[in-house]
Structures are given as structure tokens and as C-alpha cells.
Amino acid sequence: MVTQSGKPAPDTTRRSERSRRAIYDAALALVAEVGYPRTTIEGIAARAGVGKQTIYRWWGSKADVLLEAFLDLSHQASREAGEDFVIPDTGDLATDIKAVLRATVDQLTDPRFEAPSRALAAEGVVNEEVGRRFMTQLMEPSLQLYVDRLRAAQRAGQVRPEIDPRIALEFFISPLAQRWLQYTGPISYEYTDTLVDYALYGLAPR
Amino acid sequence: MVTQSGKPAPDTTRRSERSRRAIYDAALALVAEVGYPRTTIEGIAARAGVGKQTIYRWWGSKADVLLEAFLDLSHQASREAGEDFVIPDTGDLATDIKAVLRATVDQLTDPRFEAPSRALAAEGVVNEEVGRRFMTQLMEPSLQLYVDRLRAAQRAGQVRPEIDPRIALEFFISPLAQRWLQYTGPISYEYTDTLVDYALYGLAPR
Amino acid sequence: MVTQSGKPAPDTTRRSERSRRAIYDAALALVAEVGYPRTTIEGIAARAGVGKQTIYRWWGSKADVLLEAFLDLSHQASREAGEDFVIPDTGDLATDIKAVLRATVDQLTDPRFEAPSRALAAEGVVNEEVGRRFMTQLMEPSLQLYVDRLRAAQRAGQVRPEIDPRIALEFFISPLAQRWLQYTGPISYEYTDTLVDYALYGLAPR
Amino acid sequence: MVTQSGKPAPDTTRRSERSRRAIYDAALALVAEVGYPRTTIEGIAARAGVGKQTIYRWWGSKADVLLEAFLDLSHQASREAGEDFVIPDTGDLATDIKAVLRATVDQLTDPRFEAPSRALAAEGVVNEEVGRRFMTQLMEPSLQLYVDRLRAAQRAGQVRPEIDPRIALEFFISPLAQRWLQYTGPISYEYTDTLVDYALYGLAPR
DNA sequence: CATTAAGCGAGACGGTACGTCCTGTCTTAAC
DNA sequence: GTTAAGACAGGACGTACCGTCTCGCTTAATG
Numbered sequence A, B, C, D: 001m002v003t004q005s006g007k008p009a010p011d012t013t014r015r016s017e018r019s020r021r022a023i024y025d026a027a028l029a030l031v032a033e034v035g036y037p038r039t040t041i042e043g044i045a046a047r048a049g050v051g052k053q054t055i056y057r058w059w060g061s062k063a064d065v066l067l068e069a070f071l072d073l074s075h076q077a078s079r080e081a082g083e084d085f086v087i088p089d090t091g092d093l094a095t096d097i098k099a100v101l102r103a104t105v106d107q108l109t110d111p112r113f114e115a116p117s118r119a120l121a122a123e124g125v126v127n128e129e130v131g132r133r134f135m136t137q138l139m140e141p142s143l144q145l146y147v148d149r150l151r152a153a154q155r156a157g158q159v160r161p162e163i164d165p166r167i168a169l170e171f172f173i174s175p176l177a178q179r180w181l182q183y184t185g186p187i188s189y190e191y192t193d194t195l196v197d198y199a200l201y202g203l204a205p206r
Numbered sequence E: 001c002a003t004t005a006a007g008c009g010a011g012a013c014g015g016t017a018c019g020t021c022c023t024g025t026c027t028t029a030a031c
Numbered sequence F: 001g002t003t004a005a006g007a008c009a010g011g012a013c014g015t016a017c018c019g020t021c022t023c024g025c026t027t028a029a030t031g
Helices: A017-034 A041-048 A052-058 A062-085 A093-108 A111-126 A128-155 A165-182 A189-203 B017-034 B041-048 B052-058 B062-085 B093-109 B111-126 B128-155 B170-182 B189-203 C017-034 C041-048 C052-058 C062-085 C093-109 C111-126 C128-155 C165-182 C189-203 D017-034 D041-048 D052-058 D062-085 D093-109 D111-126 D128-155 D165-182 D189-203
Strands: none
Touching: A017 A041, A017 A052, A017 A062, A017 A111, A041 A052, A041 A062, A062 A111, A062 A128, A093 A111, A093 A128, A093 A165, A093 A189, A111 A128, A111 B111, A111 B170, A128 A165, A128 B170, A165 A189, A165 B111, A165 B128, A165 B170, A165 B189, A189 B170, A189 B189, B017 B041, B017 B052, B017 B062, B017 B111, B041 B052, B041 B062, B062 B111, B062 B128, B093 B111, B093 B128, B093 B170, B093 B189, B111 B128, B128 B170, B170 B189, C017 C041, C017 C052, C017 C062, C017 C111, C041 C052, C041 C062, C062 C111, C062 C128, C093 C111, C093 C128, C093 C165, C093 C189, C111 C128, C111 D111, C111 D165, C128 C165, C128 D165, C165 C189, C165 D111, C165 D128, C165 D165, C165 D189, C189 D165, C189 D189, D017 D041, D017 D052, D017 D062, D017 D111, D041 D052, D041 D062, D062 D111, D062 D128, D093 D111, D093 D128, D093 D165, D093 D189, D111 D128, D128 D165, D165 D189
């Protein structure tokens, strides 16, 4: 998807896999250690034992590198975790969503994920392009799972049919996201459970 | 609450009001024009016709400057707007909250506010200290208004008494905030109205 | 000797003697401790417990301050030393001049004098005005003593009458000065004695 | 002779010759135009169209830059001038030295040389390291020429054999240097001729 | 099977901004 | 009216990174 710039596009087949990995590792490590603003391209290159040009050849910006590194990390994690990234369907919507949200709470407080995802979220707030990629590449797949589960619940008569699942899911996701992003309140299992109870009360038919 | 640093702490009584104003104006203008990352302390100083040291004397960072500038802007706006910053109480909770959310939508898309508040929100995501100040100084007062209005609704029997207003308000605020911050969806009056309908359905007694 | 500038000349009668002394002391101490380039007006003021403006009111530059401070120091030294600052006339010109040059060697290596006089000499090299004041106020009186002593020697028939004493004295003074200023060679009693022997051999009648 | 500093020592083979030249030119031009103290590293960099870091990478200080620039200028001048930088030997010592000193007078008053050499001399007075480099790299070669010529004169019986040429040459050089450096008197052909006459009278055998 | 062209590590380069220090002017309150 | 104190506009310092560039080197793939 390289748009035609002035430069002759680099030859992907000759790309050094070893360098790419080293760059991902260095980027994630640095963001975790010193924070995003003090993570520099030079620092990543030095830590990865790589020339700066190798970074500039393949990525357009620090955010780009981190986004890919984080995507890679997420894919690895998915592969390791197996089933965990789907929403269960026990028949009881409340139980199922509570379980998923508890897993989300765990992930949001996992130090391995926290620094880079905060960094990317922040960059995305201010840089629309990064924001949209963060959204489509990282969040969207998860959101779709909620949509699917809510549709199933509608078919089962547990959620009113006129409800738009795409909006309903925000009642579970957004309050948690905001507390995490903006320090508007503490995050806990108790909190997410309450969220689900309040929200489902409104979504269920009378 | 000035913590004892190494420096002798400047004399506030001698501070130049004219410089402060010029710095606020320059900071807000630059963020609007070139974006937060390309807004520099040197740029602010130059535009304000002020020495860099005058900025460093009174603020600790670019984020600090912008936070105060934005607070100042908000206070000005409040003063101009008068009554607009309270939640009306017509007796109909849905109507009242819809009105406030529509005003919020307007503000979030007002170019005068958008750039600086995005910048601050982003900084706050990554810098906890800024995040907490953004929260307590800018958002908290507004949130309290929601709490008050929801309490009144509880007394009027329109909201179930066991609901925690502090959590309930997030159903109105957070989805909108997330769409705005993370480009997770479009923002419109229709959307916020739907939000209120879905949420109140769950909050109201059966 | 304040030339008419735009400013109303300050009132000398109200000048604080205590401040002047403190400034001299601070200036000399700082030059000795950290060297001339790292001696600053602010540093002098702080060390002297004096406002910066007090320095700017009475002196035009750092060099000015130091020049006066050093003059003051020299006058003090003269007063303490009494007779030492005249050239003796024992009748033997060589002996007399050797004695004076040995005293000069001592002074040039006295750490109390070395730092400020090097500083002033250096400033004078590059700043003609300072150079001329250094010359007329500090060196000239001493040079005149040489002229007087050489004239006496001419009257006594120990120096050829056609010799210009003003030039002759440079054979004693300049080589020593250059070695000191420019590190062109070591300084010792033996060296100055040799200088006198070589030079007088040429100045004396055959 | 690179001492082990903390920095990794730049790669000399990759050094930009074009930048070095531009820096020399800018430094000499600025010193001539605005004087040494108002010549800044930033100014040199800007005028040379060079990044500041390029200066800091290769030189340790403003004095360092100027010293090398001046050395380079001198070498250029030597190359252009050819024979002019040796002391002639016509058999008549007085004539030969007078000629050289007249050339020196010319150089000391050549505006191309005056500003930078004053600046370096001044810096050398106050900064021993610079002083010694100024001495060894710029003055020493010329001084050696005097030593050689005086030795030849001793062999020819024109100078007493017990005279140390290294001290004798100071009678020609130092008075002139001091007048130039410290404004202790005017500089002219007549003056240097007199110097030679007075001095040789003492150096010659009876 | 050499040739050649790309990616690579390294790092010098022209720049911009940083945060600190100092300049010389100006203002305030104390004496 | 001088003084101590210190805020101010300005500007240079020396450092850290930016993104571009050029250098030899390794490493496929091709002629």
C-alpha cells in the first residue's frame, strides 16, 4: 500500500527479518522503559543494532513503528492465548460479557501492554491517521465480537430487537476505556460487573 | 502547594500579566494552527514577544502552559456564556440531558476548542500528572453537574434509587468521549439522543 | 570622567562605599576562583550581596569593574609595601634593575595578582580602550620609574647619552612580559639577571 | 594523541572538507567584522551554512576553531609567499634582521591578520592550553629562524659566542610584540630599526 | 561464477528545539 | 535617590534528535 512517492519503493523480498524483529523488540522495550516521548528513532536503532536508515526505509514515523510492533505483539499474544479472544456464549449474556470485560481489565493493567497501548492511543488522539489505524487494526476486530454476541442475544430474546448493537456495545467498552485513558475513575472487576448490570437492565425487554 | 524544588521560587506579585496573556494566546493559536507536536516553547515565546525564560519561570512544560491556557479559555467562555454551563431541570430528565449533550457535541466540534483539548487529552493519556489535572480541573466540575441532576431525578422517582449516579453518568459521557477521542464512530445529535434513550431505559424504574 | 550619555549621571556623593568594596572583593575572588570568562556580572552581584543595577550604574562592563578592583588592589599593596615600588639607586645600575625585576617576577607569580592581571591584559589585547587604560593607569607609573633611573644612569655616564630610555627600558620589561603573557619561556631570577646583563652591555658606553 | 574521552570519537575519514573550509572562512570573517567576543559558534555555523553539531564534533571551543582557521590561513600565506618566511643572510646581521622586522610590522598591521591574531593572543593569555598551542604552532617556527640566523652570526664573529640566541632574539621580538599587544607605544620601521641598533650594539663583541 | 544491485550498519551532515545561563533594562519596596 | 532584589526581552550556550546522505559491507539473483 505504498503510494507513489518520489522514492523507488524498497524491495520487500530482500528485507531483513532479523532487523524487523530487533526493531519491534527495541521499540516496545524503550516505550516501556522510558515512555513514548523519550523513545527516539535513534534510540530504537541503537538498541536494535540497526542503522537509522533501515527504520526510515520501512516506516514513516515513530508512531508507525510502534503501531506495527504492537500489532505484532498482539498477534503473538492471540496465537499464544488461543480461545481467549472470543466472547463465550453460555446463553447468559451478563455472565459472558462480564467475563470478557474482566479479561479486558487484566489486559489494560498488564504492564507489558499498558505503556505501548497508552502511547498509541495518545498518538491516535492527536494524529487522525494513527487513530484510525489503531481503531481499525486493533480495536475493530474485538468490537465485532461484541456485535456478534449481542445479535445472538437479540435472537435469543435477551436484548430488545430495536437496539443497535454497535451502539449498545459502547455501554460496556467506553466507560472502561475512558476511566483507563483519562484517569476518570478506578478500574476493577466490581466496576465492570456493575457496568454490565446497569446496561443490560436497559437493553433487556420489559 | 509549591513543592520545595532547588530553585528559589519566583515572586508571583511581580509577575507580568501582559506576558501571561500573550503566552496563553500564542499557545492556543499555535496549537490550532500547526498542531500540538509542532508547537514549541520557542515558538510560543517568539509569537508572544516574550523571552523563553519567562515561560520556564512560570511553567514546567509545554503541556503545563497549554493546560493553563485552556483553563483560562474555558473560564472566559463560562463567563461569557452565563447560564449555559448548568444542566437544566425541566422535570424531564431525558430532555435535559439530551440538551446538554447536544451542547457538548457542539463544543467538541468547535475548532476553537478542538485542537487544544485533543492535545491536552492526548498528553494526559501518556502523562498521568497532566491527565489527572485535566480530569480534576476541567472535567470534574461538569461531571458533578450530572451527578446533581441524576440525584434530583432519583428524588423525583425517575431513576432507580440504587443506581450510583457517578457510574450512570458515564453512559452519557464516555461513549461520546470515546468516539471523539478515538474516531470509533461519528458524532451527531441523533447519536447522543439515542445514547440517552438506551441508557435511561435501563436507569428508570420498571 | 563620565561622558554625557543619555542617562542623568548618578549622584556620586550618595554612593555606597560598602557596596563598592564588596564588589571589588567579589570580582577579584571570582576571577581567581573560576577565571575571567566564567566571572559574570550576576555572579559578582550575588557574591557581593548587591543588586545588578548597582554595578551597571557605576561601571560600564565587566572589564571596567575588574580594572578598578585591580587598581584598588594595587594601591593597597603599594601602601602596605611602602618603599618597594621605587627603583633603588645604589649607583650600580645593573644591581638596581636586577633587584626590581626580581620583585616583578615575584609579583607575576603571586597567585593573588596573577589571575586578575592576566584577565585584564587579555581583555586589553582585544579591547583597545581597556588596553590603553591598563597601560596608562597600571603600567605607566612603573615605566616612568625606569625612565628616571635610566636618565640618572646617563648622567652618571653609565649609559650612552644618545639612548632613548623609553626604548631601552623595553629590553628589561618586554621579554619578561612576553614570556609571562604568551608562555614563550620560563621565568626566573636567572633569566631576568641575564636579560639585564645582555642589555646593559649594549647600552653602556664602550 | 586522542585522549580517551567519553564520546566515541568521530570518523575522520568521512569528514566534510567543504564544511571545514566554510567554517574557517566564516570564523575569520566574523572575527574581522565584529570582533572575537561577538563572534559566536552559532554565528559561525549560520554563516558557514553548517549545523552547530558539525562544529562541536570537530572542535572543542571557539578558540580551537579560530586557532585552526588561523593556522590554515598562515599556511596558505606561506605557500603563496614562498621565500618570504626565511631570514635572509646577506652577511650583515643588522640589515637582515631589520628587513625581517619590517615585514613583521607589515603583517601586524595587515587587517587580514590583525583581528584573528589579536583574538588568539588574548585567548592565549587567559587560557594556557590555547596559549601554548599558539606559541608552539604559530610562533615557534619563526623563532627558530632567528635562532639559526643568530648562530650563523656567532660563527661569523658578529655576535659574542657566550650569548644565548634564544634569549637574544627576544630583544628584537618582545618589545615589538608588547607594543602591539598592549598599546605601550607606536609601531614603525624607525622603531624596529632602533631596536636592532640598540640590541646588536650589546650583542656584538667589543 | 563472477557481476551487480539492493539492503544493511554506521554515522556525518544541515537543521530545529531543547532547557540553562547571562546580558542589560526596568520596576518595586525599603531606607 | 540609591539600594537589594529580581522579572523581563533577548540571545548564545552545548546537547539531543530529526530526516537525509554517503560510505563500505554483505548477500541474493542474474547474465
